[in-house]
Structures are given as structure tokens and as C-alpha cells.
Amino acid sequence: MHFLDLGKPDGRRITLYGNEPVTSVGPARAPAAGSSGGTPHLRWHPLRDEWVAYAPHRQDRTFLPPARYNPLRPSDNASMPTELPEGRYDVAVFDNLFPALSPAAQDAPELHVPSLPARGRCEVVVFTPDSEATLAGLPLAHIALLLEVLGDRTARLAREKPVRYVMPFENRGIEMGVTLPHPHGQIYAYPFVPPVPRRMLKRETAHFRRHGRNLLVELMQREAESGRRVIWSGDRALAFVPAWARYPFEVWLGPRQPCASFCALEREVRDELALALKTVLRKYDRLFDRPMPYVLAWYQAPVRGRAYPECQLHAEILPAYRTSDKLKYLAGTEVAAGMFANDMLPEEAAARLAAVVA
Amino acid sequence: MHFLDLGKPDGRRITLYGNEPVTSVGPARAPAAGSSGGTPHLRWHPLRDEWVAYAPHRQDRTFLPPARYNPLRPSDNASMPTELPEGRYDVAVFDNLFPALSPAAQDAPELHVPSLPARGRCEVVVFTPDSEATLAGLPLAHIALLLEVLGDRTARLAREKPVRYVMPFENRGIEMGVTLPHPHGQIYAYPFVPPVPRRMLKRETAHFRRHGRNLLVELMQREAESGRRVIWSGDRALAFVPAWARYPFEVWLGPRQPCASFCALEREVRDELALALKTVLRKYDRLFDRPMPYVLAWYQAPVRGRAYPECQLHAEILPAYRTSDKLKYLAGTEVAAGMFANDMLPEEAAARLAAVVA
Numbered sequence: 191m192h193f194l195d196l197g198k199p200d201g202r203r204i205t206l207y208g209n210e211p212v213t214s215v216g217p218a219r220a221p222a223a224g225s226s227g228g229t230p231h232l233r234w235h236p237l238r239d240e241w242v243a244y245a246p247h248r249q250d251r252t253f254l255p256p257a258r259y260n261p262l263r264p265s266d267n268a269s270m271p272t273e274l275p276e277g278r279y280d281v282a283v284f285d286n287l288f289p290a291l292s293p294a295a296q297d298a299p300e301l302h303v304p305s306l307p308a309r310g311r312c313e314v315v316v317f318t319p320d321s322e323a324t325l326a327g328l329p330l331a332h333i334a335l336l337l338e339v340l341g342d343r344t345a346r347l348a349r350e351k352p353v354r355y356v357m358p359f360e361n362r363g364i365e366m367g368v369t370l371p372h373p374h375g376q377i378y379a380y381p382f383v384p385p386v387p388r389r390m391l392k393r394e395t396a397h398f399r400r401h402g403r404n405l406l407v408e409l410m411q412r413e414a415e416s417g418r419r420v421i422w423s424g425d426r427a428l429a430f431v432p433a434w435a436r437y438p439f440e441v442w443l444g445p446r447q448p449c450a451s452f453c454a455l456e457r458e459v460r461d462e463l464a465l466a467l468k469t470v471l472r473k474y475d476r477l478f479d480r481p482m483p484y485v486l487a488w489y490q491a492p493v494r495g496r497a498y499p500e501c502q503l504h505a506e507i508l509p510a511y512r513t514s515d516k517l518k519y520l521a522g523t524e525v526a527a528g529m530f531a532n533d534m535l536p537e538e539a540a541a542r543l544a545a546v547v548a
Numbered sequence: 549m550h551f552l553d554l555g556k557p558d559g560r561r562i563t564l565y566g567n568e569p570v571t572s573v574g575p576a577r578a579p580a581a582g583s584s585g586g587t588p589h590l591r592w593h594p595l596r597d598e599w600v601a602y603a604p605h606r607q608d609r610t611f612l613p614p615a616r617y618n619p620l621r622p623s624d625n626a627s628m629p630t631e632l633p634e635g636r637y638d639v640a641v642f643d644n645l646f647p648a649l650s651p652a653a654q655d656a657p658e659l660h661v662p663s664l665p666a667r668g669r670c671e672v673v674v675f676t677p678d679s680e681a682t683l684a685g686l687p688l689a690h691i692a693l694l695l696e697v698l699g700d701r702t703a704r705l706a707r708e709k710p711v712r713y714v715m716p717f718e719n720r721g722i723e724m725g726v727t728l729p730h731p732h733g734q735i736y737a738y739p740f741v742p743p744v745p746r747r748m749l750k751r752e753t754a755h756f757r758r759h760g761r762n763l764l765v766e767l768m769q770r771e772a773e774s775g776r777r778v779i780w781s782g783d784r785a786l787a788f789v790p791a792w793a794r795y796p797f798e799v800w801l802g803p804r805q806p807c808a809s810f811c812a813l814e815r816e817v818r819d820e821l822a823l824a825l826k827t828v829l830r831k832y833d834r835l836f837d838r839p840m841p842y843v844l845a846w847y848q849a850p851v852r853g854r855a856y857p858e859c860q861l862h863a864e865i866l867p868a869y870r871t872s873d874k875l876k877y878l879a880g881t882e883v884a885a886g887m888f889a890n891d892m893l894p895e896e897a898a899a900r901l902a903a904v905v906a
Contacts, residue, residue: 367877385886487884519725528743
């Protein structure tokens with residue numbers, strides 16, 4: 191992996207990555223002049239027992255791009271600069287212009303609940319300079335590079351003082367609120383272990399203490415043995431619809447042997463994980479013969495503190511559609527009570543995904 | 549409150565409620581003949597530590613209603629019967645035709661994670677026989693009756709063996725996946741305390757044990773004292789944007805004195821709560837001059853077991869829009885990590901809602 195670190199005129203950072211040596215033609219630019227205004231803060235939700243982030247400057251964006259302007263493609267000396275320089279590279283990562291978490295955060299209002307500056311970092315990951323590409327359509331070596339990049343970002347972010355948890359994710363499709371079709375994801379570096387990974391960690395730790403084994407590796411072993419919900423299987427990686435899927439066509443994928451984070455991911459495993467990911471995403475797009483919108487999130491061990499042998503790096507992919515024209519809505523029972531109701535059996539979802547040629 | 553219990557030909561129950569004596573013209577009917585097929589089951593999510601409900605018969609519905617058919621209006625002897633009889637009543641409650649939780653549930657597959665029949669009950673609450681009405685537009689006495697009905701349902705459902713928690717909610721608007729515009733809500737009677745109320749109960753119980761006081765009543769007292777986020781205030785009820793709001797324009801409302809559930813709600817408090825609710829919903833619809841889609845959920849104490857003096861009956865309303873034309877999407881950080889990022893300060897949301905004449 192090759193990389194090139196650059197600074198932007200507004201102080202943000204950008205790194206270009208490539209499987210071949212990386213070059214940048216001209217400086218890194220920024221779409222808008224000046225800073226983005228106020229800094230984000232956190233408030234404690236006293237009944238849910240979790241932090242909520244407030245980034246009021248995001249709503250007040252004065253940045254009004256022209257129609258069809260794409261800030262994620264390389265600049266071409268047009269009047270409106272983009273986030274990426276021209277040059278030779280495969281993947282780019284830069285600081286989000288409107289972050290919900292920021293190392294610059296320093297203000298928090300006084301309230302009758304605890305509040306804090308929202309330290310941390312939000313990064314944008316541009317999967318490729320090619321606006322017409324899709325993640326599933328990228329060459330395997332390019333997807334493997336992307337996973338390697340996520341390891342590099344995790345290692346870098348882990349060195350920043352307030353960061354306790356690094357989550358890379360991709361929101362895909364306008365159904366998920368994505369306004370830019372250019373293939374990209376995000377990384378949130380949280381100053382705490384967020385509620386969902388915190389709950390998972392609690393189960394993983396309890397299981398490891400009791401049985402001395404990694405919970406998810408065990409569950410994957412059972413899924414592999416049963417085979418009923420397996421979508422893709424290799425010696426080192428597995429993709430499956432979990433028996434406990436909350437979304438129709440939900441898929442999990444990860445290494446089959448213990449691997450706590452992207453930082454611990456070995457090349458052979460990474461290559462197979464890239465193939466598993468590519469296969470699942472191609473199946474999604476062919477399932478209903480349209481690009482499948484989804485949230486894809488990577489879970490890994492918290493950073494620093496201690497080793498987390500009980501944690502298992504894995505992706506959870508939550509697709510938006512339950513049939514070719516019906517969205518899976520999150521409403522009363524899911525949003526307010528937290529009990530998911532799934533109309534599709536995991537076994538049926540798995541059979542249908544397995545049957546799609548990809 | 550007057551009521552009339554009826555049975556449907558397919559075995560489901562329906563109750564008609566009114567402020568005046570209730571009459572039904574002709575029998576209660578059912579839109580589809582025969583039963584709805586398989587029964588729902590629960591599977592244990594080993595990493596999130598929660599149950600997931602599977603209702604595969606919901607996706608396979610053979611019931612294909614004609615266009616513009618409204619099963620929630622009173623039957624008029626047309627060829628396709630609806631769920632409601634003709635007659636004189638204000639509110640109707642009946643068993644959901646495709647329940648995610650059912651007293652008839654008896655099958656659960658054998659899996660490598662725990663599974664159970666999904667006992668419990670799902671009810672539909674028709675707010676009024678008038679298809680053109682809205683909850684906000686109903687007379688105060690009608691809204692107060694609706695709250696009384698929720699108390700009656702809570703008491704009835706609490707007597708059913710497996711039920712541990714009763715949550716009434718309304719999903720409003722096609723943005724929330726609602727296919728029927730006829731004003732209605734739902735009640736889920738869970739065989740366990742679901743994840744969100746469970747987390748809240750934990751905080752409430754800890755606070756009560758330490759301080760001997762009801763946590764939410766205290767927080768509401770602070771909100772009332774500050775006044776900055778108050779939307780509507782009376783002697784007995786309060787509506788406010790909580791300092792910890794996760795959604796733009798999120799509003800909570802409830803009694804100001806301790807009241808654990810709908811069953812403990814006194815008439816004077818109920819009447820004021822109805823006024824608070826009506827006021828907030830009218831403000832929502834006028835905020836952007838369009839019907840505001842939302843999820844409105846009522847939290848209350850678990851049923852049976854013991855008294856829950858630490859619990860406070862209250863509604864949380866989660867609107868779908870953050871500006872007049874921008875939806876609040878739940879994506880990576882909210883869905884996968886569980887950290888909500890809110891672009892709007894609660895103080896600003898409260899000021900804007902307070903300024904709307906309703």
C-alpha cells in the first residue's frame with residue numbers, strides 16, 4: 191500500500207492511497223472557503239443512558255453547490271474546487287467538512303444534563319476517483335486495498351487522544367439519505383464506545399470470560415456447519431444471513447478465525463474478505479435488478495485500553511428493501527420499543543441470495 | 549366511557565368505545581376469510597441481547613384489497629367487508645390481522661440460538677370512524693376518550709398471561725411506511741420488557757433507589773423551571789423538547805406528577821394531557837404547513853410483577869422531517885452505532901414550535 195498525506199487550505203487533512211505509487215497533481219483543495227462555524231457537542235440522554243451529538247452548524251450550511259456538482263471527484267480546474275486533487279491513486283480519505291465529532295470541538299452548553307465538547311473525528315472515504323463505479327464493481331485488489339486503508343485509518347485514529355472506538359460504514363442510496371452517488375463511505379471515531387458496540391462487547395466479554403472463546407467466531411462456526419444461511423464461504427471468511435437477522439436480506443461477513451480489528455487483519459484473510467464482500471454486494475444488486483440501498487457497518491474492538499480477544503471484526507449489512515418495491519420501514523416497535531419485527535425468515539433470505547448468480 | 553365487545557368471524561376480538569352509549573348495526577366482519585397462516589416466533593439475538601420477532605406470514609399475505617379500499621372505515625354492505633361495523637361509537641380496537649405477536653403463537657424452529665413462540669398481542673386502534681379526520685383535529689373530549697381507551701386496553705392486556713409490557717404507538721404518514729391514511733394507531737403487548745423501555749427502566753430504577761424520586765418527573769420539573777424548551781405547560785401536564793432530543797422537533801409530553809401508567813391516569817390529568825397532545829400535534833402540522841409524519845410512542849410501567857413508582861407515563865414523538873423538505877434519515881451512526889447526530893439544537897426546535905400558533 192502506498193499513500194500520500196496532504197493538507198487542505200482550511201486545515202483539514204486528506205490522504206491518498208494506492209496499490210501503486212501515489213501522485214497528486216496540484217494541491218488538495220476545499221469546496222468552501224473558511225471554516226464551517228460552530229463546533230459540535232454531546233449531551234447525555236438520561237433515560238437511554240447514551241450520548242447524543244449536536245452539530246447545529248450542519249443544518250446552517252451556507253455552502254450551496256451548483257446542480258450536479260460532485261465534490262467527491264478529482265478537481266479539474268473548474269471554477270468550483272472539489273475535495274480531491276487530480277493524480278494517481280485509488281482511494282482517498284479526508285476530514286468531513288461538517289463533522290458530528292471533531293478534534294476542534296471545545297464548546298458545550300451548561301444544561302441540567304451532562305454535556306461535553308464532541309471530540310473525535312469524522313472522515314469521508316472515497317472508494318475510487320471514478321464517479322460511475324460501484325463498490326461491488328471494483329477489482330478485487332482495489333476492494334482489498336480499501337480494507338487495508340480502513341486498517342490504516344483505524345491505527346491512525348487510535349493514536350488520537352479522545353478516540354475510543356472507530357466505525358467505518360457506508361450509507362448507500364437515496365433511500366438512505368445519501369445525496370452524492372459517487373461511491374464513498376465514512377468513518378466515525380467516537381470518544382466513547384457507542385451504544386450498539388457497547389452492548390455487543392458486553393455479551394462478547396461475558397462469553398469469553400465464561401467459555402474462553404470468541405462468541406461470534408463460535409456462532410459463525412455453527413452457521414458454517416449448518417450451511418442453511420450461508421451466502422459465501424471460504425477457508426478464511428464467511429458471509430451469512432444470521433439466524434437472528436433483524437432486516438430482510440441482512441448479511442454479516444467476517445474472518446472465520448479470531449481477529450479483533452482491521453489492524454489485526456492479515457493479507458490472506460483480507461483478500462478473502464474482499465471477495466466475500468464483493469460477492470454479497472453483487473448479489474444484492476442482482477436480487478431485484480437494481481442497486482440495493484443499505485447501511486454497511488464494520489464492527490471491531492475498541493481502541494486502546496487493553497487487548498480485546500473477545501471481539502470479532504465483522505460487517506453487518508442492513509438492506510433497505512424487503513421486496514423489489516417495498517421498503518423495510520423502521521417504525522413503532524423498532525424505533526420506540528427496540529423489538530425488530532422481520533417479515534422474512536433468515537433461511538428464505540439466505541436461499542434467495544445464495545441462488546443469485548454473482 | 550361506554551364500550552361494546554364483539555367477536556369477528558375469524559376469531560379475532562373487537563371493542564367499540566364511545567363517550568356516549570355504543571351501538572353496533574350488524575355484526576363485526578373481517579376483510580379476509582380464513583386464518584392468516586403460520587404463527588410468529590422469536591429468536592434471540594446473541595450479540596444485541598434482545599429478541600427479534602419473525603412473522604413470515606405477513607410477507608405472504610394473500611389478501612389483495614381493491615384500490616382505495618379502506619379496511620378501517622365502517623362497513624357499508626359493499627361486497628368487501630371492512631374491519632369495523634356500522635354503528636355509533638368513537639374509537640374501535642381490534643386484533644391485528646397479521647400480528648407480530650399473537651396469543652395463538654405455538655411454533656418456533658430449533659436453532660443454534662434460543663427461540664420461542666411469539667406470544668403476546670397486536671391490536672389496531674382506530675381513532676375515529678371518520679376517514680378524513682386527523683388525531684389533532686378531533687375534539688378534546690374525543691382525544692381524552694382515546695387516552696382512556698389506552699388505559700382500558702393496558703388493563704385488559706395486563707391480565708393476559710404472557711404479557712409483560714404494553715406499548716401504544718402511532719406511525720403517521722407514508723414516510724413512516726403507513727399505507728392506510730385512516731387515522732389509527734397500534735398497541736403491542738410484549739411477552740418481555742422490550743430493549744428501549746428496559747434500558748429506561750434500568751435508569752429509572754437506579755435513580756429511584758438512590759434518591760427516592762421519579763427520574764422523569766424530576767427532569768420535567770427542571771424543564772418547566774428553565775422554560776427554554778417548553779412547548780405547552782399546564783398545572784398537570786407538560787410538553788417539551790427534551791434537552792437530550794435525538795430527532796429534530798422531538799417532543800415529549802406527560803403528567804407532571806408521578807403516574808406510572810395509563811391505568812393510574814386520573815381524569816383531570818388525562819384531560820390536560822389530551823390538550824397538550826392536541827396542541828403539539830397541531831403545531832407539528834402547521835410548522836411546515838403539511839401533515840407532519842412521525843412515530844408517537846407511549847411509555848409506561850411494565851405490567852404485573854410489582855408496582856413501578858419509578859416509571860413515568862409519557863409520550864415521545866419522533867417527527868420525520870428536519871426542515872420543510874428534508875427528512876431525518878437514520879443511517880450509519882444512528883442505526884449501526886446507536887449514537888444519534890442531531891443537526892438541530894433542542895432550544896431552537898422548541899422556540900420554533902412554541903412560536904407556531906395552534
